[in-house]
Amino acid sequence: MLQDYTPVLLHVIIAVGFATVAMIANIVLGRTGKRNPTKDSVYECGMVPEMAGQPRFSVKFYLVAMLFILFDIEIVFMYPWAVVYQDFIAESGTIILWSMLSFVLILLFGYVYAIKKGALDWSR
Amino acid sequence: MNILNVMMQPEVFLVWTSLAKSIGLLAVILGLVSYTVYAERKICAWIQDRVGPNRTGIPFTGIRIQGLGQPIADALKLLLKENFIPAEVNKFYYYIAPKLSMVPAILVLAVLPFGSSLFGIPMVIADVNIGVLYVFAVSSLGVYGIVLAGWASNSKYPFLGGIRSSSQMISYELALGLSVIPVFMVCGTLSLPEIVLWQRENGWMVFPIWAKGLTWDLILSGDIGAIAQTFTAGFSLQRILLWVPMIISFVIFLIAMFAETNRAPFDLPEAEQELVGGYHTEYSGMGFALFFLGEYAAMIAGSGVIVTLFLGGWSFPLIPDGSLPGIPGVLAGLVNIGVFFAKIIALLIFFIWVRWTVPRFRYDQLMKLGWYVFFELALVNIFIAAFVLAYIK
Numbered sequence: 001m002l003q004d005y006t007p008v009l010l011h012v013i014i015a016v017g018f019a020t021v022a023m024i025a026n027i028v029l030g031r032t033g034k035r036n037p038t039k040d041s042v043y044e045c046g047m048v049p050e051m052a053g054q055p056r057f058s059v060k061f062y063l064v065a066m067l068f069i070l071f072d073i074e075i076v077f078m079y080p081w082a083v084v085y086q087d088f089i090a091e092s093g094t095i096i097l098w099s100m101l102s103f104v105l106i107l108l109f110g111y112v113y114a115i116k117k118g119a120l121d122w123s124r
Numbered sequence: 125m126n127i128l129n130v131m132m133q134p135e136v137f138l139v140w141t142s143l144a145k146s147i148g149l150l151a152v153i154l155g156l157v158s159y160t161v162y163a164e165r166k167i168c169a170w171i172q173d174r175v176g177p178n179r180t181g182i183p184f185t186g187i188r189i190q191g192l193g194q195p196i197a198d199a200l201k202l203l204l205k206e207n208f209i210p211a212e213v214n215k216f217y218y219y220i221a222p223k224l225s226m227v228p229a230i231l232v233l234a235v236l237p238f239g240s241s242l243f244g245i246p247m248v249i250a251d252v253n254i255g256v257l258y259v260f261a262v263s264s265l266g267v268y269g270i271v272l273a274g275w276a277s278n279s280k281y282p283f284l285g286g287i288r289s290s291s292q293m294i295s296y297e298l299a300l301g302l303s304v305i306p307v308f309m310v311c312g313t314l315s316l317p318e319i320v321l322w323q324r325e326n327g328w329m330v331f332p333i334w335a336k337g338l339t340w341d342l343i344l345s346g347d348i349g350a351i352a353q354t355f356t357a358g359f360s361l362q363r364i365l366l367w368v369p370m371i372i373s374f375v376i377f378l379i380a381m382f383a384e385t386n387r388a389p390f391d392l393p394e395a396e397q398e399l400v401g402g403y404h405t406e407y408s409g410m411g412f413a414l415f416f417l418g419e420y421a422a423m424i425a426g427s428g429v430i431v432t433l434f435l436g437g438w439s440f441p442l443i444p445d446g447s448l449p450g451i452p453g454v455l456a457g458l459v460n461i462g463v464f465f466a467k468i469i470a471l472l473i474f475f476i477w478v479r480w481t482v483p484r485f486r487y488d489q490l491m492k493l494g495w496y497v498f499f500e501l502a503l504v505n506i507f508i509a510a511f512v513l514a515y516i517k
Contacts, residue, residue, distance in 0.1 A: 007142035007250040008234050008258075014146045015230040019223040019414060026207045026410030033206050040211035042279035043405050054275065054283050061291050064491070068294040071499070075301040078506070079257060082308040086513060094514045101507065120495045122488035 063119045074107050145249050149233055152465075157420040158195030164476045165194075171480045199413070207409040210277070217276035222404075222411045225269025226418035231262045232425040237317045239438050239461035242454060247438070247461060248317055255316035256308070259429055260301055263384070266422060267293050270403050273415070277406040285402030288392055288487065295494040296383035296390075302502035303376035306369045306509035307433055320437030328436040330374045331367075362516045369509035374434045376502050381426040383494065386419065388479035392487055427471040431464065438464040 033039075042049050081100055088096045114120060130136055162177065169176025177191035209218065235255040239247030252258055267290045274286015307329055308314060311322045323329055342350055383390040394402035404415040431437060438460040485493070 003138075004250060004252050006138060007146070008231075008252070010139065010142050011146045011234040011249055012227070012231060014143070014150060015227045016223065018150060018230075019226055022203075022410050022414065023207075023219070023223070026203055026205070026413075029203055030205050030207045030409050033208070035211075039208070042210060042212055042277070043400065044280065045400065049279075054278065055280055057284070057287055061287050064291050064295060068298065071298050072294075072301065075298065075305075076257075078302075078305055079308065079314065082305045082506075083312055083314055085309045085510065086312050089514055097507075097510050097514050100510070104503065104507075115496075120491060122491050 060119070060122060063114075067114055067119065070110065071107070074104070077103070141245050142249055145245075145247070146234075149238065149249065150230065153230065153233065153421055153424060154417075156424055156465075156468075157417055158199060160420050160424070160472055160476075161198070161416075162192070162195045163473065164479075166191075167473070167476050168480045171477075202409060202413040205409040207411065210279075210406055212278040213406065214276040214278065217272045218406075219411075221269050221273035221276060222407065222414035222418070223269070224272060225266055226414045226421065228262050228265040228269075229418045229421035229425050231265075232259050232422075233428065235259060235316055236425070236428045236432055237320050237437055238428070238464045240457055242457040242461075246317070247457065251315070251317055253313075253315045255319075256304065256314045256433075259316075260297070263422070263425070264294075264297060266418070269415075269418070273407070274403040277403075279406050281400045282403045282405045285394065285399045285405070288399075289386060289403060292386070292390065292392060292490060292494075293384055295491060296380045296498070299376055299494060299498035299502050300380040300384060302499070302506065303373045303380065304433060305506045306373050309506075309509050309513060310366065310370075316432050316437075320432060320439060323436045324439040328441070329370055329434040360517065362512060365512045365516055366509065369505050369512070370434075372501065372505045372508075374430075376498055376505070377434070378430060380494075380498060381430060382475070382478070383490070385422045385426055387423065387475055389482040389484050390490060391479075391484060392490060423472065423475060424468060427468045427475070428464075430471060431467040435467055 078100070081096070085096060131140065166176040177194040179188060180191050180193040180197045181188040182193060209215065234249045235252055235258050237246070237248040237251075241247055270293070271286050271290045274282045274284070274289075277283065307319070310329075311319050313319060313322075342354070382388075386392075386394065399405075404412055407415060440459065440463050
């Protein structure tokens, strides 16, 4: 079981190794220029940068991330359900469909609530 | 002790064959990425009535070969550029972000079956039974690279590009994850090689109407009656009705993949007019190159997933038992690998075509489309498939 993942581990090593070697090759081979204050400053189309580099941003991004986690867990629940679906129906009938439908309906209340609260309305 | 005996021991054999497959696949992907960039520039030029890159050819000879040397020259240029680190950045995360965005794209390829078998070795790096879950788990990791790049650059444009991009990617991941569920309901497995085998017998997932027993021999023989017989023999109302959720799945998955890989018309994180370069504005040299590579590798991996789930994977169409008549084993294995990459290249060209045809979305439109339209449609689609499988025979 776990040895199925040995090739994945080797693949990770190869991918990370390639990225690291490429970075190091660039540091070794790349030319190094002189530094100066203008070059060191952040890029803002030639203007002198003002204020902090990480400005305040809309709280909507947090809301989207939280809603994502909620609904992503719902999706993970549906995967094993989908895999056994046809076998289950052949054995013990359509109860599997109705139970999943009720589960999704409960989550749908949360979805409607989020929409009503304007969590996904970016024009406000 | 004979070295060949050591090599053939099961554990050692597994290690060196998977290493060989990993390195081979990485080499193919790197080549494919460079020439996708070339194809992108060339096709974009044709669409805009320009010539595109046509100068770079073989060095020191003056032979131009339609600019085919351009990708190699670009790679060399990026390798030799200064790897400049601005003074304000958080160095650790600044260094690690490009790798974090490139490595997951490469890792997705570990579970994609890219061919049947060659010398008895299955042409998939890791045959894990939860292949699709692995694909989604790993491809979500790409968000970290983008967020960290935006945050560590300590600059306003990359920061905005980074949070926009992550927010967009996680929104469309919902649609992506939901849209493939009907496929598993039909196949009853999460293993990608098994899904390909299922499609080889029953027809591609986007054309589930393909009759069992329809082969090239039959088509070439021109016997209309026998061909019609295969259609009516495999006919059932369930098969026809399943076409509806499958097509919806395919379309949602394809469009969500555009958003996942930050391609036009969903390339807001890189909207040049508002955000300069997006999250990689402060990067130079190989850091920039790795982001670029990661983006195109993600596109190739995404196309690979689409091909595997919906377009029959490595299987040559209309050959249910997988045998290619008149072609010996090793060559047949190579043909299957070729079929897989041909399908990927066709999809890549479609990606490029869309990018230079469709204008960019506005940010609120993009989020609205993801959360209101695709999320709901994908959810309803699952229950369409469920009802068809449960009640219609």
